[in-house]
Amino acid sequence: MRILADAMGGDNAPFEIVKGAIDAVNELGVEVTLIGRGEDILDVLRKQGHDDLPKGVTVTHASQVVEMTDSPSASGREKPDSSMAVGLRMLAAGEGDAFVSAGSTGALLTGAILTVKRVKGVKRAALAPVVPTKTGGSVLIDCGANLECKPEYLLQFGAMGSFYAQKVLGIDKPRVGLLNIGAEETKGPELLKESYKLLMEAGRAGIIHFVGNIEGRDAAFGAADVIVSDGYAGNIFLKTLEGVGLFYADMLKGMFTKNALTKVSALIVKSGLRSFKKKVDYTETGGSPLLGLQKPVIKAHGSSNAKAFKNAIRQAVNFSAGAVIPAIAENIATVTGGEAAL
Amino acid sequence: MRILADAMGGDNAPFEIVKGAIDAVNELGVEVTLIGRGEDILDVLRKQGHDDLPKGVTVTHASQVVEMTDSPSASGREKPDSSMAVGLRMLAAGEGDAFVSAGSTGALLTGAILTVKRVKGVKRAALAPVVPTKTGGSVLIDCGANLECKPEYLLQFGAMGSFYAQKVLGIDKPRVGLLNIGAEETKGPELLKESYKLLMEAGRAGIIHFVGNIEGRDAAFGAADVIVSDGYAGNIFLKTLEGVGLFYADMLKGMFTKNALTKVSALIVKSGLRSFKKKVDYTETGGSPLLGLQKPVIKAHGSSNAKAFKNAIRQAVNFSAGAVIPAIAENIATVTGGEAAL
Numbered sequence: 113m114r115i116l117a118d119a120m121g122g123d124n125a126p127f128e129i130v131k132g133a134i135d136a137v138n139e140l141g142v143e144v145t146l147i148g149r150g151e152d153i154l155d156v157l158r159k160q161g162h163d164d165l166p167k168g169v170t171v172t173h174a175s176q177v178v179e180m181t182d183s184p185s186a187s188g189r190e191k192p193d194s195s196m197a198v199g200l201r202m203l204a205a206g207e208g209d210a211f212v213s214a215g216s217t218g219a220l221l222t223g224a225i226l227t228v229k230r231v232k233g234v235k236r237a238a239l240a241p242v243v244p245t246k247t248g249g250s251v252l253i254d255c256g257a258n259l260e261c262k263p264e265y266l267l268q269f270g271a272m273g274s275f276y277a278q279k280v281l282g283i284d285k286p287r288v289g290l291l292n293i294g295a296e297e298t299k300g301p302e303l304l305k306e307s308y309k310l311l312m313e314a315g316r317a318g319i320i321h322f323v324g325n326i327e328g329r330d331a332a333f334g335a336a337d338v339i340v341s342d343g344y345a346g347n348i349f350l351k352t353l354e355g356v357g358l359f360y361a362d363m364l365k366g367m368f369t370k371n372a373l374t375k376v377s378a379l380i381v382k383s384g385l386r387s388f389k390k391k392v393d394y395t396e397t398g399g400s401p402l403l404g405l406q407k408p409v410i411k412a413h414g415s416s417n418a419k420a421f422k423n424a425i426r427q428a429v430n431f432s433a434g435a436v437i438p439a440i441a442e443n444i445a446t447v448t449g450g451e452a453a454l
Numbered sequence: 455m456r457i458l459a460d461a462m463g464g465d466n467a468p469f470e471i472v473k474g475a476i477d478a479v480n481e482l483g484v485e486v487t488l489i490g491r492g493e494d495i496l497d498v499l500r501k502q503g504h505d506d507l508p509k510g511v512t513v514t515h516a517s518q519v520v521e522m523t524d525s526p527s528a529s530g531r532e533k534p535d536s537s538m539a540v541g542l543r544m545l546a547a548g549e550g551d552a553f554v555s556a557g558s559t560g561a562l563l564t565g566a567i568l569t570v571k572r573v574k575g576v577k578r579a580a581l582a583p584v585v586p587t588k589t590g591g592s593v594l595i596d597c598g599a600n601l602e603c604k605p606e607y608l609l610q611f612g613a614m615g616s617f618y619a620q621k622v623l624g625i626d627k628p629r630v631g632l633l634n635i636g637a638e639e640t641k642g643p644e645l646l647k648e649s650y651k652l653l654m655e656a657g658r659a660g661i662i663h664f665v666g667n668i669e670g671r672d673a674a675f676g677a678a679d680v681i682v683s684d685g686y687a688g689n690i691f692l693k694t695l696e697g698v699g700l701f702y703a704d705m706l707k708g709m710f711t712k713n714a715l716t717k718v719s720a721l722i723v724k725s726g727l728r729s730f731k732k733k734v735d736y737t738e739t740g741g742s743p744l745l746g747l748q749k750p751v752i753k754a755h756g757s758s759n760a761k762a763f764k765n766a767i768r769q770a771v772n773f774s775a776g777a778v779i780p781a782i783a784e785n786i787a788t789v790t791g792g793e794a795a796l
Binding site for chain 2 (some may be wrong): 117147154211245247256259260291293302327328330332333343344345347348349350351352354355356357358359360362363364366367368370371373374376377378380381384385388
């Protein structure tokens with residue numbers, strides 16, 4: 113399998129990206145094409161002790177870089193030779209199995225939809241990270257690609273998230289929940305009331321296993337394997353989860369580093385602390401797959417270090433190997449929200 | 455000061471409500487009128503060892519109880535003699551300084567708006583709890599009263615939240631932030647882009663101290679003293695904050711109760727753990743004031759125990775004493791979102 117990696121995207125590019133990519137080659141047995149300014153990539157490789165290209169690594173030169181200040185909608189047109197644009201074109205042309213970038217989310221979304229294109233029948237592509245919950249992790253779909261949604265979009269998010277949870281996370285019958293402000297079906301803004309009805313119908317038709325509305329609290333506790341949301345509320349949910357995790361990790365640190373005795377205490381609960389840290393550590397979860405496209409695209413965290421980028425590549429491998437996209441392509445026509453289809 | 459308490463509202467009514475009210479009388483030096491089924495209240499008082507009405511406590515009989523299954527919009531009409539309806543009428547008639555209820559949020563909102571009425575010029579009343587953040591606490595407004603909002607509502611939420619933070623939390627110049635999916639002013643759904651402009655104008659006019667968009671992550675870290683949101687996203691934020699707090703508290707507990715040695719470790723960091731627990735413990739924060747009404751109304755947590763209800767009464771006392779409502783009444787005309795006003 114060949115992973116196409118945007119070597120120039122993210123706060124720590126290209127150094128950490130290149131390092132993470134090489135780690136992925138060594139640990140996961142994949143091939144990686146690093147895309148970006150050739151001289152910069154080679155320079156970083158030398159700094160990391162590689163005078164030659166490591167086995168399994170190739171470099172494709174792209175002269176431009178998408179900056180965070182670039183307009184997401186215009187970056188493809190204004191920077192046709194950016195590492196992101198080149199990578200997406202290579203993916204569309206079949207020169208790799210998946211594309212991973214830690215660059216601008218907006219530019220990646222726009223570029224991927226234009227270049228890689230949506231699966232026929234899919235109304236909107238959505239960002240679907242796996243978020244840490246008490247029971248392990250849940251697919252959150254959408255978390256920011258679509259701020260203004262229609263009920264049919266949320267219906268399809270539910271189905272796509274369910275296929276991903278089945279094929280990549282290995283959950284046989286994923287519980288699909290709608291992120292809402294209360295459990296009753298009459299709760300929430302109009303969008304959610306209508307979405308609830310469509311998801312319920314899809315549940316009755318056996319396409320998904322819909323467990324109803326779930327509140328943020330229940331979602332954090334793992335009440336659903338797939339958390340369906342519009343991109344606005346989903347993003348608030350995700351960032352809050354992340355923020356509170358960091359805030360508590362901080363408090364814990366303060367608690368244990370107070371004096372010599374509390375440091376001893378930390379040693380005693382070391383394994384517990386480690387698993388705690390692992391839960392709140394976003395470098396463990398990798399990136400967010402973009403679901404609904406014809407090829408696998410992964411958005412890695414903007415602040416990815418080598419480990420986070422390696423894990424995003426791991427996710428790209430699982431995404432590609434899991435055959436999620438064929439499942440979406442085969443089944444999405446039955447999930448349109450139209451009366452004929454259900 | 456006399457606090458009117460809905461003795462029948464909430465999961466643990468009337469036992470815990472009555473207990474919390476008596477604790478409030480003893481600890482806070484207020485008078486409390488318990489409203490609800492007379493015989494039930496007297497029965498609970500006896501069980502708690504009071505053969506006579508404790509000093510400072512009076513009882514007003516109300517024959518009906520609003521149930522969670524009652525329609526919020528119809529409960530006032532269908533149950534005119536509920537403890538909630540009677541309490542709200544007493545408040546409107548000046549028979550008490552504030553009303554506290556742990557009953558149905560929807561019914562309380564509808565009833566309060568109809569009976570206690572909005573301050574002239576206020577477009578929408580909003581729920582404004584103080585949420586725990588890294589730096590202490592922030593006013594979150596709205597968190598569920600208004601699911602579908604207009605920019606002018608969010609503008610007024612910002613102003614009302616700011617007055618509350620000034621008068622009740624004692625923050626001289628509260629930082630008002632707009633809960634959004636990114637920091638840039640171009641971020642978010644249309645509602646937030648427009649709200650941003652109005653809040654910015656109000657900031658320039660010196661009515662509030664607007665610090666711009668804040669993400670859920672920053673909000674959890676205390677980036678603003680007042681977090682402005684529509685009721686939908688605000689509710690998702692609040693419930694997630696609450697859920698993650700409980701989830702981490704749970705993980706910590708598991709970590710420390712593993713064996714004898716980890717239990718010793720827990721003893722060492724006892725004070726740290728206590729302050730951690732206090733942060734995530736919602737019985738500490740009391741309830742959510744409903745801002746924009748002519749009299750103070752507090753929604754206590756539905757699962758309030760005696761301590762939580764006592765703290766909700768404490769909040770009602772501070773709300774009433776802080777003269778937030780006069781500040782809103784005097785200034786809200788300048789915060790309408792209309793061109794003439796700013």
